[in-house]
Amino acid sequence: MPPARKRPRSYDPAKTRAAVLAQFGHVRTAVGTLTPEQLAAPTRLGDWTVRELVAHIGVALLAVDRLLDEPEPAKQDARLTDWPAAIATDAGAIADTAHRLGADHPDLDAYLADAERRLTARLDAHPSGRLLPTSAGALPLTDYVVTRAVELVVHTDDLNAALPGLDVPYDRQALATCVRLLADALAAKAPGGSTEVRVPPFAVVQCVEGPRHTRGTPPNVVETDPLTWIRLAGGRLTWTDAVASAEVSASGERADLGPYLPLLG
DSSP states (O other): OOOOOOSOOOOOHHHHHHHHHHHHHHHHHHHTTOOHHHHTSBOSSTTOBHHHHHHHHHHHHHHHHHHHTSOOOSSOOOOGGGHHHHGGGGHHHHHHHHHHHHHHOSOHHHHHHHHHHHHHHHHHHSOTTOEEEETTEEEEHHHHHHHHHHHHHHHHHHHHHHSTTOOOOOOHHHHHHHHHHHHHHHHHHSOOSSEEEEETTTEEEEESSSSOOOSSSOSSEEEEOHHHHHHHHTTSSOHHHHHHTTSEEEESTTOOOGGGOOOOO
C-alpha cells in the first residue's frame, strides 16, 4: 500500500490516454453485442435507458473535441480535484444531451467509432499542456483526459448494473486513475489528517479535520474496494448502506465519511 498523499498527484499522459482508449474499447465491444431490448432497458440514472447511457459515454470522448474548439484560456485557474464537484452544474444539460443523442444515433457502433477517432486525432494534434475551458475552470488537456477515465469507469459500472451478466471489464490503469482522482477529491473537500482512507491497491489519502496521525496504526481508518469507493463517490451507493452491508470498514470517531459524499456533483 502506497503512503497517503501529501503533494498533488501527477498522471503520465501516455498511460492515461492508453487507459481511456482501452476502457472505451471494452465498452464498444460490449455495446456491439446488445439487442434492441437490452438497449431499451432502464438504468439507475433516472429515466435514462441503456441506449442513452451509451450515447453519454460517447460524449465523454467528444467533450475533448468540443472544448478544443473553444478559445484557449489565458491561464490555468482550476485544479484537477475541482472537477468532480463542478459537473453538478451541468446535470440538466447532460441529461438532455443524452436523450437527444440516444435518439439521433441509431447506429451506436458508428457513433462510438467516430468519438474514438476524433479523440485520437485531437490528442495527436495538441500538446498535453493546452488549456481547456472546462466546467471546473481552465485545466490542461492532460488533466482533462484524466477526468475522461473517471467518466468511463463510472459509466461502465452503470452499464454493468443495468445489464447483469454483461460484465464489461475494467482496464486496470483506468480503474486506478478513477479511484485516485476521487480519493484526492475527498481529501480536497475534507482537508485534514485525522482519518486515513484506504482503497487498496490504488490509493491512500488522509482527510477530515482533527488531530493528525503520524505514527503507528491510525485511530480513524476507512477501507473499501475500488468499485465500492467509486459507487460511494458517484452517489450510486449511500454511506449508510455500504457500512451496513460491510462493503466499507470504518473505525474511529472521525471515520464517518457520509457528510462528504457523494463527490461527483
